[in-house]
Amino acid sequence: MSQDKKTRQAPQTTGHVWDGDLQEYNNPVPDWWLIAFYISIAAAVGYWLVFPAWPIGGTYTKGFDTITYVNDKGVTKTTHWNTRALFLKKTNEAVAAQKPYYTKIANTPFEQIAKDPDLNSFVISAGKALFSDNCAPCHQQGGGGKMGLAPNLTDDDWLYGGHFTQIQQTITNGRHGYMPPFKTVLNDTQMTELADYVLSFSKVPVNPASAQAGNALFHSETAACYYCHGADAKGRTVIGSKNLTDNIWLWANVPAAQTVADKENVIKNVIYHGLDKGVMPAWKDRLSADQIKLLTVYEHDLGGGQ
Ligand code: HEC
Ligand code: HEC
Numbered sequence: 119m120s121q122d123k124k125t126r127q128a129p130q131t132t133g134h135v136w137d138g139d140l141q142e143y144n145n146p147v148p149d150w151w152l153i154a155f156y157i158s159i160a161a162a163v164g165y166w167l168v169f170p171a172w173p174i175g176g177t178y179t180k181g182f183d184t185i186t187y188v189n190d191k192g193v194t195k196t197t198h199w200n201t202r203a204l205f206l207k208k209t210n211e212a213v214a215a216q217k218p219y220y221t222k223i224a225n226t227p228f229e230q231i232a233k234d235p236d237l238n239s240f241v242i243s244a245g246k247a248l249f250s251d252n253c254a255p256c257h258q259q260g261g262g263g264k265m266g267l268a269p270n271l272t273d274d275d276w277l278y279g280g281h282f283t284q285i286q287q288t289i290t291n292g293r294h295g296y297m298p299p300f301k302t303v304l305n306d307t308q309m310t311e312l313a314d315y316v317l318s319f320s321k322v323p324v325n326p327a328s329a330q331a332g333n334a335l336f337h338s339e340t341a342a343c344y345y346c347h348g349a350d351a352k353g354r355t356v357i358g359s360k361n362l363t364d365n366i367w368l369w370a371n372v373p374a375a376q377t378v379a380d381k382e383n384v385i386k387n388v389i390y391h392g393l394d395k396g397v398m399p400a401w402k403d404r405l406s407a408d409q410i411k412l413l414t415v416y417e418h419d420l421g422g423g424q
Pocket of ligand 1: 269285
């Protein structure tokens with residue numbers, strides 16, 4: 119039967135025969151395949167000549183192609199093509215493309231920046247990138263903040279003030295909130311009374327008589343809370359003392375505390391130990407003045423700017 123088939127199709131074979139009847143066909147590869155094969159060989163040789171390719175001893179063939187870029191010291195250099203130089207060149211181009219915008223931002227008053235649609239969309243995109251690189255580790259992506267770490271920047275509650283110049287000050291020079299510990303000044307009952315007074319602003323159902331006593335203490339010379347938090351307990355932006363009346367919390371995790379006693383305890387904990395961990399780093403050595411101005415506008419428009 120196999121003999122039959124062979125004569126009918128008359129295929130070319132290499133002439134090798136195994137096991138009596140197992141033969142190897144000798145069909146030529148298709149032309150298109152052969153052409154592609156030779157082109158790829160030619161292309162490979164081309165690449166070897168143009169780009170860095172072969173290692174030779176401790177060095178390598180550098181190729182004919184060159185690339186010109188400005189290095190991190192600001193010196194223009196031309197060298198054989200390589201990916202590091204390519205990266206620097208692309209970075210140079212990106213910086214150059216942003217430059218006119220930054221120049222315009224430097225020369226435009228704060229209030230006008232957001233009104234220029236072109237400039238405003240640059241602030242939003244560049245601000246977002248700067249924010250996620252530098253600020254999001256603490257203030258979180260989107261600026262929502264984190265209890266016990268860094269404040270929410272999207273609400274109307276400002277520790278240090280929401281005017282352009284105040285925000286710019288905050289970012290440029292940093293901030294450090296400080297509240298002294300009261301463990302040696304006040305006893306436990308007094309701290310409970312003060313906690314009840316503070317919580318009464320947030321509609322927590324505390325003992326009214328205790329809150330009343332706390333009110334008196336708050337404004338007394340013994341505790342002198344009013345001195346930093348203001349007579350109305352709404353805080354003073356000069357020192358970043360928190361507004362205690364708006365039910366927005368940064369250090370005392372009142373929302374997570376379930377019972378009234380738990381809520382009292384988180385406040386008492388702050389009064390007892392004081393606060394010294396609210397450190398907003400200064401950015402004047404890490405960002406340019408123009409980048410800080412851009413972030414100020416971005417921040418201001420993120421929420422609740424004044
Ligand atoms: C290491 C953490 C950390 C980083 C990083 C950080 N911040 Fe802050 N930021 C804080 C803390 C903590 C405070 C509150 C300081 C205080 O409680 O006294 C704060 C406060 C602020 C405030 C004041 C808010 C108010 O209510 O007045 C602004 C504005 C601000 N940060 C913007 C930024 C920007 C913009 C960046 C990025 C360039 C940034 N922060 C990076 C921790 C950080
Ligand atoms: C020397 C100034 C100063 C005095 C006095 C002071 N505070 Fe403060 N207090 C602050 C500052 C500043 C903050 C915010 C710290 C920060 O954000 O880094 C703060 C924060 C708080 C907080 C935390 C709010 C939150 O969002 O978690 C509570 C509660 C508080 N103070 C209550 C009191 C009470 C009650 C007294 C009186 C016993 C008092 N403070 C006295 C400066 C002061």
